Each structure stands twice: as C-alpha cells, then as structure tokens.
Amino acid sequence: MSLSLSPTNAISAVPAENSKIAPIIHLSAVGKRFGKNQVLANIDLDVHHSEVVCLIGPSGSGKSTLLRCMAFLEEYDDGEIHIEGRLLGWEIDDRGHRKHAGRNRLNQARRNLGIVFQQFNLWPHMTALGNVTEALVRVRRLPRQEAEKKAMKALDKVGLSEKAKEYPARLSGGQQQRVAIARALAMEPKIMLFDEPTSALDPELVGEVLAVMKQLAQEGMTMVVVTHEMGFAAQVADSVVFLDQGSIVTRGTPNEVFRDTNHPRLRQFLQNYLDRNAFWHTTPEKTS
Amino acid sequence: MFDWPTFLFSLPLLGKALLITLQTSLLGNAFGFVIAILISSMQLAKMPLLRRLGGSYIFIFRGVPLLVQLLVIYYLAPMFGLPNLSPMVAAVMALSLCSGAYIAEILRGGLMAIPSGQSEAAHLLGMSRPAILLRIELPQAVQSTLPSLVNELVLLIKASALVSVVGLADLTRVAQNLASSDYLFFQHYLVLAGIYCLINIPLTMFGRRLERHLERSLA
Numbered sequence: 338m339s340l341s342l343s344p345t346n347a348i349s350a351v352p353a354e355n356s357k358i359a360p361i362i363h364l365s366a367v368g369k370r371f372g373k374n375q376v377l378a379n380i381d382l383d384v385h386h387s388e389v390v391c392l393i394g395p396s397g398s399g400k401s402t403l404l405r406c407m408a409f410l411e412e413y414d415d416g417e418i419h420i421e422g423r424l425l426g427w428e429i430d431d432r433g434h435r436k437h438a439g440r441n442r443l444n445q446a447r448r449n450l451g452i453v454f455q456q457f458n459l460w461p462h463m464t465a466l467g468n469v470t471e472a473l474v475r476v477r478r479l480p481r482q483e484a485e486k487k488a489m490k491a492l493d494k495v496g497l498s499e500k501a502k503e504y505p506a507r508l509s510g511g512q513q514q515r516v517a518i519a520r521a522l523a524m525e526p527k528i529m530l531f532d533e534p535t536s537a538l539d540p541e542l543v544g545e546v547l548a549v550m551k552q553l554a555q556e557g558m559t560m561v562v563v564t565h566e567m568g569f570a571a572q573v574a575d576s577v578v579f580l581d582q583g584s585i586v587t588r589g590t591p592n593e594v595f596r597d598t599n600h601p602r603l604r605q606f607l608q609n610y611l612d613r614n615a616f617w618h619t620t621p622e623k624t625s
Numbered sequence: 626m627f628d629w630p631t632f633l634f635s636l637p638l639l640g641k642a643l644l645i646t647l648q649t650s651l652l653g654n655a656f657g658f659v660i661a662i663l664i665s666s667m668q669l670a671k672m673p674l675l676r677r678l679g680g681s682y683i684f685i686f687r688g689v690p691l692l693v694q695l696l697v698i699y700y701l702a703p704m705f706g707l708p709n710l711s712p713m714v715a716a717v718m719a720l721s722l723c724s725g726a727y728i729a730e731i732l733r734g735g736l737m738a739i740p741s742g743q744s745e746a747a748h749l750l751g752m753s754r755p756a757i758l759l760r761i762e763l764p765q766a767v768q769s770t771l772p773s774l775v776n777e778l779v780l781l782i783k784a785s786a787l788v789s790v791v792g793l794a795d796l797t798r799v800a801q802n803l804a805s806s807d808y809l810f811f812q813h814y815l816v817l818a819g820i821y822c823l824i825n826i827p828l829t830m831f832g833r834r835l836e837r838h839l840e841r842s843l844a
C-alpha cells in the first residue's frame with residue numbers, strides 16, 4: 338500500500354482570466370539579509386485575488402522571513418513588494434533613494450492584511466471577545482457596542498461565539514488559534530497571512546483550525562500560508578511554492594509540485610515528510 | 626508608665642499628621658507611577674538616546690539618598706531667585722521622582738516578561754505605540770508585579786518620614802514636636818511606630834484582594 342499525497346483539487350488552480358488582472362500581492366526580486374546572512378534572494382511571487390498559496394520548505398529556508406516581509410515586519414533590502422499596487426514599507430524619494438514610508442502609509446497598506454502566527458499571540462488579560470474587539474475600538478474607532486457585534490460575528494465564524502467571555506488561558510490551543518483568526522478577520526482584511534498556524538497545536542486540535550482556514554479559502558479569501566501540513570496544501574492550495582535556502586525552487590499547482598521529479602531538494606523534502614508521517618508500510622510490499 | 630491623657634490629647638494632632646503623611650506618599654506614589662511608565666518604556670525603546678535617558682534617570686534618582694533629593698529640591702528654587710516651594714510640593718516632588726525610579730525598574734521587569742508577539746500582533750492591527758503600552762503591556766506588567774508594587778508603596782510611606790526635614794508636619798515631625806514639648810520621648814515614638822505599622826494593614830489587605838481578583842480572571 339502506498340501513502341502518497343494525492344491532491345484532490347477541490348478548488349481548481351487560478352482561473353486563467355484571473356492571472357491577467359493585476360496581482361493583489363506582487364513581489365519582484367525581493368532580497369533580505371540579516372547582517373551578512375542572505376536569507377532571501379531574488380524572490381518573484383505573484384498572488385492573485387482569492388488565490389491560496391502555500392509556502393513549503395525545510396526549516397530555515399526563509400518561509401517565515403518571506404511572510405514577515407510581506408507585512409513589513411521585516412524590512413526587505415532589495416526588490417519591491419506591492420500590495421494592491423502600492424509599494425509596501427518604502428517610499429522612493431526624488432533622488433531615487435528609498436526611505437521608510439510614513440507610519441500612516443504603512444498602516445494603510447497593512448489594513449488589507451490579517452496575520453496569524455504560530456504562537457497565537459492573544460492578549461491573556463482580555464477575554465476572547467476583548468481580544469477581537471480591541472482593535473475595532475482603538476483603531477477603527479467603532480463605538481463599543483458596534484465593535485462587539487462585529488467581534489461576535491467573527492467569533493461565530495470560527496465557531497467560538499460560546500467562548501466569547503472566556504480568557505485565553507481557559508481555551509484549548511485550537512480554540513486560541515481560532516480566536517486569533519477571528520481577531521484578524523474582524524478587521525476585514527483582503528489578504529490573510531498564516532505562519533505555521535497549526536505547528537504549536539496538539540495533533541488532535543490541528544483539524545479544527547485547518548477547517549476554519551479551508552472555509553475561508555472557499556469563501557474566496559486571498560491567503561498565503563506557511564505550512565507543514567501537506568494534506569492541507571494538497572487539498573486547499575491553488576499553488577504551492579517550494580522555498581529552499583532563501584530562493585523559490587519551484588511553484589505550481591499541488592499536483593505539479595507534489596509529483597515534481599526535477600528538483601532533488603524538493604523530492605527529498607517530500608520524502609522526509611512522508612517518512613516522518615508514515616504509520617503504514619509506505620514501500621510496496623515485497624513479493625515473496 | 627503610659628500616660629493616657631497625653632496620648633488622648635495627642636490623637637487629633639497625630640490624626641491630622643497622618644493625613645499629611647498619607648497625602649504626600651499616595652500622591653508621590655501616583656505621580657511616581659506615571660513617571661515610571663514613561664521611564665520604563667523609554668528604557669525599552671528602540672532609540673539609543675531614549676534608552677540612555679531612561680537609564681540615567683534611574684541612575685540618578687535611585688543613587689542619591691531621598692533625604693538629599695528632598696534638600697536639593699527644596700533649596701533649588703531660591704537659587705534661581707524663585708520663591709521657595711511649599712514643603713508639601715517639595716515633598717511630593719521628591720517622593721514622586723524617587724519612587725518613579727524604583728517603580729520603573731519593577732515595571733521594566735514586568736514589561737520584559739511579555740512575549741514580543743503580543744505587541745507585534747497589536748502593532749499589525751494598527752494600534753499605536755501608546756495604545757499598545759496602555760492597553761496591552763501595562764495591565765499585564767502591573768498584574769505580574771503587583772506584590773512588588775504594593776511593597777514599593779509600603780516602603781514609600783515609611784520613607785516619607787524624611788519629609789519632616791523640609792518642615793512638613795507629617796507624622797514623624799508631629800511626634801517629634803510632641804516629644805520635645807513634654808519629654809515623653811519613648812511613649813510618643815512608640816505610638817508613632819504603632820501608627821506606621823497599622824497603615825500597612827489595609828494596604829496589604831487591599832494588595833492581596835487585588836491580586837486574587839486578577840488571578841481569578843486570568844487563571
């Protein structure tokens with residue numbers, strides 16, 4: 338019996354007409370160094386409206402850094418990142434030098450982004466509802482009542498309206514991560530970025546978070562997901578990007594990438610994954 | 626041995642003095658807390674200049690004895706040809722500046738213990754730096770350092786005995802006056818000691834209660 342990853346392609350790859358219109362995220366020749374360490378080099382990546390892109394790759398390949406650059410949590414050194422056509426984080430001055438974009442400009446660009454991290458990053462002194470309401474009140478300046486209504490809707494969406502009054506410490510990891518997703522969703526972002534949203538969870542809690550993400554994808558949310566959940570990538574992603582040593586090695590539909598035989602590093606990465614997750618005989622039975 | 630009539634006669638005076646002591650130390654603690662918020666967030670800021678300023682503040686106000694600070698502040702204004710500060714103002718200023726340094730160190734510890742992801746998440750949602758400090762970080766820092774903060778208030782009330790040097794009629798000063806008028810030194814100072822001790826009881830109870838309340842909501 339062989340345990341292979343078979344992309345079901347429930348959601349088909351990007352419709353052809355979609356790729357003609359401008360991408361919602363556009364990276365060209367993006368590079369990033371930490372000191373002398375070149376962590377990302379020459380990254381070109383387009384993400385279109387409603388597309389789900391999964392970033393996979395070995396540990397240390399730069400997946401998190403790439404995602405963080407897309408939110409300008411890390412300042413990229415080379416190239417350009419455009420979100421909805423606007424340059425992210427930098428401004429080009431008269432002499433062609435780039436300087437930091439003002440706070441307002443950056444926030445404007447970030448308004449479109451919702452981000453979910455591996456470590457939920459909930460605020461432990463606020464209830465689930467408080468966590469989701471906070472930015473609606475402080476940033477969007479909604480009256481509290483209206484903000485709470487909106488927050489409840491977001492919590493409902495992740496299936497947690499009953500836990501609204503609980504503090505994070507009383508929620509399971511899966512529930513906490515769903516609250517974190519609700520907190521991002523309440524701000525009505527156009528793009529959701531996920532950095533290994535299920536990696537800190539007990540295995541039996543992974544499913545509930547992935548289910549919420551799957552539903553989001555089906556509703557047409559544009560998503561970039563760093564994940565080690567190949568099953569999720571196979572079922573939900575429109576395209577899978579394999580990153581290795583700071584460069585994009587290949588990009589394609591799950592079908593293409595998971596059956597790719599041209600890239601030894603990718604093959605090895607997938608084989609490692611299969612070996613690690615195997616609980617059955619993964620090699621064909623020996624003929625006796 | 627214990628002269629009860631004298632004791633009873635001294636009570637109204639001591640009562641008034643108690644109010645002065647409480648007023649100076651509570652005001653000092655309150656302003657000190659505000660100063661501490663500023664100083665501790667300066668110390669944790671990215672800009673080196675801010676960090677250095679915050680550090681210098683603590684170096685100075687924690688390093689110089691409170692008694693000396695009081696004297697310097699009290700006699701500073703006349704140096705510039707200004708009228709003397711009132712003893713009350715000088716006392717509250719000195720207590721605020723000094724406790725500000727100590728509380729800042731306590732808060733800094735509490736702030737550093739908060740995982741940076743929490744403020745990163747707030748930042749990404751568009752919250753401003755002050756909003757993140759006041760809404761996300763400070764409540765947690767206060768909660769985790771509450772015993773030390775209450776302790777700091779207790780210390781400050783005791784340290785406020787020093788304000789008598791600028792002529793403020795606080796508990797210690799009034800007891801001294803009483804003692805030097807009737808030479809019942811031991812009795813008056815014993816009563817004084819008792820009063821300082823008693824002030825702690827409601828404070829400690831309040832602190833415990835607050836802690837339990839916070840624990841219950843966060844457990």
Ligand SMILES: Nc1ncnc2c1ncn2[C@@H]1O[C@H](COP(=O)(O)OP(=O)(O)OP(=O)(O)O)[C@@H](O)[C@H]1O
Pocket residue numbers: 371374376394395396397398399400401402403
């Ligand atoms: N703040 C930082 N300062 C210096 N080096 C960093 C920093 N963050 C990441 N790096 C380095 O950049 C490289 C890429 O790290 P990154 O976290 O992006 O990898 P990753 O693909 O997300 O790995 P993982 O799967 O383990 O999360 C690593 O070599 C890492 O050591």
Ligand SMILES: [Mg+2]
Pocket residue numbers: 400401402533
């Ligand atoms: Mg990572």
